[in-house]
Amino acid sequence: MTKRDIENVLASNLSPGLTPLSPSAPSEQFGSPLRIQVEVRHGDIAELGEWAADDPPVDAIVIGNHLGEMPQGACKALDRKITAAYSQQDSLFTQLIQRNVIRSELANLFLLPDPRLEHKGVERTIVIAGQGMPGSFGQPELKILAREVCWVLSRLGKKHLAMVPLGAGRSSFTAYQVMDAWIRGAKNALTGWVSGEDVAISITFVETDEEKVLDFDEAVRSIAKELEGRITIEYTPLTQEELIQLQEKAEEKIEKKKRERSNRFQARIRQVTGQAPPDNIPDQPTKPAAQPIRVNISCENSTYRFGALTGTAAIPEREIHLSTDLVSKVNDDLAASTTARAD
The missing domain is CATH 3.40.220.10 (Leucine Aminopeptidase, subunit E, domain 1)
Structure with a gap:
């Protein structure tokens, strides 16, 4: 059983400080x-x-x-x-x-x-x-x-x-x-x-x-x-009125994203073919600034665990079993190769 498995088992019974929660009296007593x-x-x-x-x-x-x-x-x-x-x-x-x-x-x-x-x-x-x-x-x-x-x-x-x-x-x-x-x-x-x-x-x-x-x-x-x-x-x-309003707004956003995606595809096609953009095509939205990607990597015995987080999504933790000796050798080879090129 890995450390992660133990954490999952303990999750429903232990607090973050690893202090067992005292049993609570059932609410039926009230x-x-x-x-x-x-x-x-x-x-x-x-x-x-x-x-x-x-x-x-x-x-x-x-x-x-x-x-x-x-x-x-x-x-x-x-x-x-x-x-x-x-x-x-x-x-x-x-x-x-x-x-x-x-x-x-x-x-x-x-x-x-x-x-x-x-x-x-x-x-x-x-x-x-x-x-x-x-x-x-x-x-x-x-x-x-x-x-x-x-x-x-x-x-x-x-x-x-x-x-x-x-x-x-x-x-x-x-x-x-x-x-x-x-x-x-x-x-x-x-x-x-x-x-x-x-x-x-x-x-x-x-x-x-x-x-x-x-x-x-x-x-x-x-x-x-x-x-x-x-x-x-x-x-x-x-309420029914709230549901209808929210549904309409949600559909408007979906349609807007579809139009923007279609415009981007058309712009790429024109760029490749050299065609001039039609007058009725709206200006393309400004591309947002690149967001950093945070990667968390840890190693326990021969198990490597990694996860990633961006500004809009998260990649759940995943585990791979790999020889630590092999990883160390590849790392040393890469470092030696970089040093050789620098010289």
Whole structure:
């Protein structure tokens, strides 16, 4: 059994500090199953709408970050807002990461007071949840993270968490897997801590991608039925009007991508054939700047483990069995060849 296999076995029973969790009393002792309120909203986590002031108001915003990674996506968007609120010139999150204040190891949570004036009167906390090494964030790690986030914030008295659906970005998880991990994580963290008479915690998942919002809505509906009797999930599904609007916006984005792809193909054909572009062809969008690719490689005995992370996707960890002597010999030969050419 490899180190990775052992980690997967321990994932559901151990906390990040490898301290066994004390057994929790079943919620049935309170007379009713645990109650969790779940919402799925289309929007930007960096700019919550008026709903954030509802009862209970949002008192924690949760985003994720990989170990050693500079702010990306939702983390970067929120960083801009928080940096401006603290009157900083340079990215606050980046500075904290570079100084190892924000570590982002698996389930390591960094808590920061939300300084924005619009939240005055509400003790709101920004939470940067560590997702560990790039390329190594699998389902066992997602379940650990979900449980630890809910456990820590509930013990700090937080009642309403707004978060991006961690695991749904560059990872290859389905909408169902993401929602199931977070709901079960909340259940595992809160069972025995509160009674089933009151809502234990409210979680609002905020997503900018319309298609993903539709998938999350369907996933929560399904999970609520599956867990009925063991946990009460109070969920208000998206209305028919909301579903239609999101579907239309999702289809518009898909059609736009198709047009852009078609225009790029046509431009390549014209470049090869030397044809002049038609007058009705719109200008090509500016090519985005190249994003760095982070590769994580480790070796245990004769097993090499590697994973990769880009700005838009993640390659899960993979293992290959290879002779370390062979690798060392090839490495020495390459080094000698490079030295010889330099001379």
